[in-house]
Amino acid sequence: MSSESRAAKAAKIRQTLAAEGEAVAANTKGFNEGRYESVGGLDDYEGLKERARAIKEDAIERLPELIEQVRASVEANGGTVYLADDAADANRYIAEVVADRDADTLVKSKSMTTEEIEVNDHLEARGTDVWETDLGEFVLQVADEAPSHIVAPAIHKSREGIAELFNAHFEPDEPLETAEELTQFAREYLGERIEEAEVGMTGANFVAADTGTLALVTSEGNARKTVQATDTHVAVAGVEKLVPNLRDLHPFVELIGRSGTGQDITSYISLFSPPGESPTVEFDGEAPLSEQDADREFHLVLLDNGRMAMREDDQLRETLYCIRCSACANSCANFQQVGGHAFGGETYSGGIATGWEAGVHGEDSASEFNDLCTGCSRCVNQCPVKIDIPWINTVVRDRLNREGAPSEFEFLVDGLSPDAEPSGLDIQKRFFGNFGTLAKLGSATAPLSNWLASADASRRLLERFVGIDSRRELPSFERETLVEWFADRGPRVGPEAADREAVLYPDVYTNHIQTERGKAAVRTLEALGVRVRVPEAPESGRAPLSQGMVATADELASETYAALAEHVDAGRDVVVIEPSDLAMFHREYERLLPEAAHERLADASYEVMEYVYGLLENGAPGDALAGGDGERVAYHSHCQQRTLGLAGHTEAVLEALDYDVLTSDVECCGMAGSFGYKSEYYDLSRAVGEDLGEQFREPDARDRTVVASGTSCLEQLDSLLSRPSRHPVQLVDPGR
Amino acid sequence: MSAKATDEFEESLEGLGVTWSRTTAAAFEATLADAVTGPAVGVGLPFEGVSLAGTDVTSDPTPAELDAAATGVTAAEFAIADYGSVVLRPDAPGTEPVALYPERHVAVLAESDVVPDMETAFGRLADAMTDEAGDAIIATGPSATADMGSLVKGAHGPKDVHVVVLEDR
Numbered sequence: 037m038s039s040e041s042r043a044a045k046a047a048k049i050r051q052t053l054a055a056e057g058e059a060v061a062a063n064t065k066g067f068n069e070g071r072y073e074s075v076g077g078l079d080d081y082e083g084l085k086e087r088a089r090a091i092k093e094d095a096i097e098r099l100p101e102l103i104e105q106v107r108a109s110v111e112a113n114g115g116t117v118y119l120a121d122d123a124a125d126a127n128r129y130i131a132e133v134v135a136d137r138d139a140d141t142l143v144k145s146k147s148m149t150t151e152e153i154e155v156n157d158h159l160e161a162r163g164t165d166v167w168e169t170d171l172g173e174f175v176l177q178v179a180d181e182a183p184s185h186i187v188a189p190a191i192h193k194s195r196e197g198i199a200e201l202f203n204a205h206f207e208p209d210e211p212l213e214t215a216e217e218l219t220q221f222a223r224e225y226l227g228e229r230i231e232e233a234e235v236g237m238t239g240a241n242f243v244a245a246d247t248g249t250l251a252l253v254t255s256e257g258n259a260r261k262t263v264q265a266t267d268t269h270v271a272v273a274g275v276e277k278l279v280p281n282l283r284d285l286h287p288f289v290e291l292i293g294r295s296g297t298g299q300d301i302t303s304y305i306s307l308f309s310p311p312g313e314s315p316t317v318e319f320d321g322e323a324p325l326s327e328q329d330a331d332r333e334f335h336l337v338l339l340d341n342g343r344m345a346m347r348e349d350d351q352l353r354e355t356l357y358c359i360r361c362s363a364c365a366n367s368c369a370n371f372q373q374v375g376g377h378a379f380g381g382e383t384y385s386g387g388i389a390t391g392w393e394a395g396v397h398g399e400d401s402a403s404e405f406n407d408l409c410t411g412c413s414r415c416v417n418q419c420p421v422k423i424d425i426p427w428i429n430t431v432v433r434d435r436l437n438r439e440g441a442p443s444e445f446e447f448l449v450d451g452l453s454p455d456a457e458p459s460g461l462d463i464q465k466r467f468f469g470n471f472g473t474l475a476k477l478g479s480a481t482a483p484l485s486n487w488l489a490s491a492d493a494s495r496r497l498l499e500r501f502v503g504i505d506s507r508r509e510l511p512s513f514e515r516e517t518l519v520e521w522f523a524d525r526g527p528r529v530g531p532e533a534a535d536r537e538a539v540l541y542p543d544v545y546t547n548h549i550q551t552e553r554g555k556a557a558v559r560t561l562e563a564l565g566v567r568v569r570v571p572e573a574p575e576s577g578r579a580p581l582s583q584g585m586v587a588t589a590d591e592l593a594s595e596t597y598a599a600l601a602e603h604v605d606a607g608r609d610v611v612v613i614e615p616s617d618l619a620m621f622h623r624e625y626e627r628l629l630p631e632a633a634h635e636r637l638a639d640a641s642y643e644v645m646e647y648v649y650g651l652l653e654n655g656a657p658g659d660a661l662a663g664g665d666g667e668r669v670a671y672h673s674h675c676q677q678r679t680l681g682l683a684g685h686t687e688a689v690l691e692a693l694d695y696d697v698l699t700s701d702v703e704c705c706g707m708a709g710s711f712g713y714k715s716e717y718y719d720l721s722r723a724v725g726e727d728l729g730e731q732f733r734e735p736d737a738r739d740r741t742v743v744a745s746g747t748s749c750l751e752q753l754d755s756l757l758s759r760p761s762r763h764p765v766q767l768v769d770p771g772r
Numbered sequence: 773m774s775a776k777a778t779d780e781f782e783e784s785l786e787g788l789g790v791t792w793s794r795t796t797a798a799a800f801e802a803t804l805a806d807a808v809t810g811p812a813v814g815v816g817l818p819f820e821g822v823s824l825a826g827t828d829v830t831s832d833p834t835p836a837e838l839d840a841a842a843t844g845v846t847a848a849e850f851a852i853a854d855y856g857s858v859v860l861r862p863d864a865p866g867t868e869p870v871a872l873y874p875e876r877h878v879a880v881l882a883e884s885d886v887v888p889d890m891e892t893a894f895g896r897l898a899d900a901m902t903d904e905a906g907d908a909i910i911a912t913g914p915s916a917t918a919d920m921g922s923l924v925k926g927a928h929g930p931k932d933v934h935v936v937v938l939e940d941r
Binding site: 109112113169170171172175188190193194195196198215216218219222223226227246247248249255256257258260261264281282283285286289290297300301302303304305306307308309310312313314315317318319320321322323324325326328330 | 815832833834835836838839855857862863864865866867868869870872873890891893894895897898901902905906907908909910911912913914915916917918919920921922923924926927928929930
C-alpha cells in the first residue's frame with residue numbers, strides 16, 4: 037500500500053469514527069455486556085456450544101444428502117425447492133415467481149442472504165415494489181444506506197437521526213420524535229404495505245431437512261406477518277442453513293439470541309413448514325377466517341453462490357458453521373468503534389465477514405477490512421459454534437498477501453526478511469512480520485539503532501515507506517539481551533536444591549526490549565525454588581502470523597519447537613512472559629505442528645503468573661516474593677491471555693501477596709502488536725485504547741500502580757497515561 | 773406437569789412483563805372477561821368444558837372484526853417454564869392472525885402442558901411435526917424492537933400478552 041492509500045484509509049476510518057462511532061459503540065457494547073450476562077445464566081453453555089458445533093460439522097459434511105432430503109420434505113409439504121448456483125440464478129428464479137404471481141408488491145423480513153444477492157434491486161428494476169418490514173432495515177431503505185451490523189442493521193443511527201430522516205421523508209402531520217412514535221408510524225405504514233403485498237420473502241436462520249421446516253428468529257413479529265399475510269412465500273437461504281432434524285434446532289435456539297444481542301431468547305422463534313394451512317386474511321373480504329382461502333404457494337431458494345466450494349476448502353469450511361449471531365462483531369474492540377461500514381465487505385461485517393466475503397464475493401472483497409482483525413482472539417470463546425475466526429482472517433490475509441505486486445521499495449526490508457513469503461508482500465507487513473530479525477539487529481547495534489530509529493529523518497522515512505505512524509514512540513532495544521544477561525549470570529538455584537526446573541522462553545520483546553521483566557521473572561522463579569534456564573530460542577512466529585505470513589510462521593514454529601523439545605523431554609516446564617507467544621504454543625501451533633508436538637509443548641508451557649500461582653498453590657513460600665502491603669494496582673490483562681482463561685491467575689497471585697487489584701474489563705487495549713503502529717490504523721487504535729485509558733483514570737483507579745501482561749498493552753498504556761506501567765511479575769520480583 | 777414447572781413458568785412471565793391469571797374450567801368465562809380488552813376476537817379452544825361461546829369474544833371473526841379487535845384469544849399448545857414461552861400452532865381456523873394482529877394477545881393454557889425447558893419443548897415439537905409437518909411459534913413476551921433508538925414493546929405484533937392458566941386441565 038502506498039503512503040497515499042494509507043492516508044486515504046486513515047481518513048475514511050476517522051470519518052466513520054466521527055459520524056457513526058458513538059452510536060455503534062453504545063449499541064455493540066450493550067450487546068456485548070448482554071451476552072456475557074445472558075450466557076452466564078445457562079447451566080451448560082459449553083455443552084450447548086459443543087452440541088451446536090457438532091450438528092454443524094455433521095450437516096456440512098452431509099450437505100449434498102441434506103439438500104436432497106429437504107427437497108423431498110418440502111415437496112411433500114406442497115412447496116418447491118430451487119437450488120440456485122449463484123446470485124444471478126437466484127434472482128432470475130425469484131423474479132419468475134413474482135411475475136407468475138403477477139405481484140406488484142413484495143414484503144420482506146430481514147435477511148442477510150437476500151442482501152448478498154441484492155434481490156431488491158433486481159426486482160425493483162422489473163417493476164415490483166419491495167418493502168423491508170424489519171424496522172432497522174426499513175430505516176436503511178428510507179435512508180438508502182447499507183447495514184452496519186448483521187443483526188441490528190441500523191445501529192449506526194441514533195433516534196434523533198431516524199426522526200429527522202422520517203420527518204423529512206414522510207412529512208407526517210405531527211413531527212415524530214420518540215422511539216414509540218417512530219415505531220408506531222413504521223408499524224402502520226408497513227402494515228399497509230404488508231396488506232397490499234402478494235409475495236412475502238423471508239430468509240431462514242435454520243432449515244430442518246427432515247421436516248422441511250424453516251426457523252426464523254425475530255422479535256418484531258414482521259416475519260410472522262410477512263408469511264401470514266401473503267399467499268406466496270419465497271424463502272432464501274444459504275445451503276449451509278440446513279440441519280438434519282427439527283430436534284437439532286434446540287441448542288441453536290438457546291444460543292442465538294444470547295450470543296447476538298444478549299437476549300435469552302427473541303420474542304418469536306417461528307417454525308414454518310410451508311405452505312401451511314393458516315388462512316391469508318383478505319381485509320377487503322367479508323368471509324370469516326375459517327372460510328378464507330388458504331391457497332398458499334411456497335418456494336425455498338437454496339443458495340450456493342460459492343458455498344459448496346467453501347465446503348471443499350479446508351481453511352474456509354468452518355465459516356459455513358456460522359449462524360450469523362454477531363457475537364464476533366460485538367466482542368471485537370475495533371468493531372465496537374467503527375461498526376460494519378468500516379469493518380465489513382460487500383455484504384457481511386465483523387470478524388467472520390472475512391470468511392463470508394472471501395467465499396461468496398471473492399477474496400478481494402475482504403481485502404479492505406481484513407486487517408482490522410488484529411488476531412486478539414476475544415471472539416473465539418464467544419462464537420456459539422466455536423469457529424476460530426482469527427485463523428480464518430489470517431488465512432485470507434495470507435492469500436491476499438500473495439496477490440500483491442513487488443514494491444519498488446522492497447530493498448528497504450530485504451536485509452530484514454529471511455522469510456518464506458513471496459516478493460510482492462506489502463512492505464509494512466514484511467517489516468512487522470520480520471520483527472524478530474529486526475530486534476536482533478536492533479540489540480546488536482544499540483544504542484545506535486535507537487538513535488537512528490528515533491531521528492526525525494528516519495521517522496519520516498519509516499512513515500512514508502513502511503507506514504509506521506510517527507506519533508508512536510518506537511520500542512528501544514537493549515544492547516544486552518536477556519539471554520546474554522543470563523548466560524553471564526548463570527542459574528542461582530542448584531540442581532539439588534531445585535524443586536522444579538524451568539526454561540524461561542526468551543520471547544523477542546522480553547529478550548531485546550523489556551529485558552527488565554525477564555530478569556524479574558528469573559528472580560521470582562528462583563525465589564520459589566525453581567532452577568531456571570534462559571536458552572536461545574527463535575521468535576515464536578507470532579509476528580509473521582499476525583501479518584498473514586503463514587509459511588514464515590510455520591517455519592518458526594518448527595524451529596521454536598526444536599529449540600524447546602529437549603527441555604520438555606527433560607521434564608522442564610516452559611514459562612512464557614509474552615501472552616501472545618504463549619497463545620501461539622497453545623492455539624496456533626495446533627495448526628502449524630504435528631499433533632503430538634503441539635500437545636507436548638502446550639501441555640508443558642505456562643504463562644509466568646499462572647506458573648507462579650501453581651508454585652504458590654503447591655507450597656512455595658509466598659513471603660520470598662515482594663508483598664504488596666495493600667498497594668493499589670490497576671491491572672489490564674492481555675486479550676489472548678484472557679481467551680486462554682489465564683487472567684485470573686495474575687489477580688489471584690497479586691491478591692495473595694496483599695495487593696489491592698482492580699482489573700479492566702475492555703476487550704483489548706487496541707495496540708495489538710503492530711496494529712497501533714500502522715499509520716492507517718493509528719486513530720482507531722487510539723480510540724480503542726481510550727476506553728482503557730478512561731477506566732484507569734477513574735477516581736478509584738487513578739492513583740493505582742498500572743500493570744499489564746502484554747508488551748503491546750504496556751506500550752499503549754504508556755501512551756495513554758502519565759503513569760508508567762510494568763509487567764505484574766515486576767511487582768512481585770524479590771529484587772524490586 | 774409439576775407445580776414446580778408452573779411456578780417457574782410464572783416467574784419467567786413476571787420477568788418478561790407478561791401478566792397471567794389462574795383459573796378452572798368452571799370459572800373460565802369470568803376470568804377471561806377480566807383478561808380481555810374489548811372488542812375481542814378468538815379461535816375455538818380445544819380444552820374440555822372450556823369455550824368462548826359464553827363470552828364477549830367473537831369466534832371465527834371476519835377480517836373487519838379482526839382489524840378492529842383490541843384483543844385476540846387463542847389456545848397455547850404448551851408452555852416452556854424456564855423461558856416463559858407459549859407455543860402457538862398456526863392452523864386453518866386462524867390461530868396465527870388472531871394471535872398476531874390485535875394489540876393484546878391472550879393465550880389460554882392447560883397447566884398440564886407446561887414443560888420444564890427448551891430441550892423438552894423441541895422433543896415435543898419434533899414428535900408432533902415429524903409425522904405431519906406443521907407450523908409452530910415459540911412466543912416469548914410481547915413483540916419488541918430496539919431499531920428506533922431504544923427498546924419499544926409492541927412492534928409489528930402484540931404489545932401486551934396475558935396467559936390464562938387452566939389449573940384443572
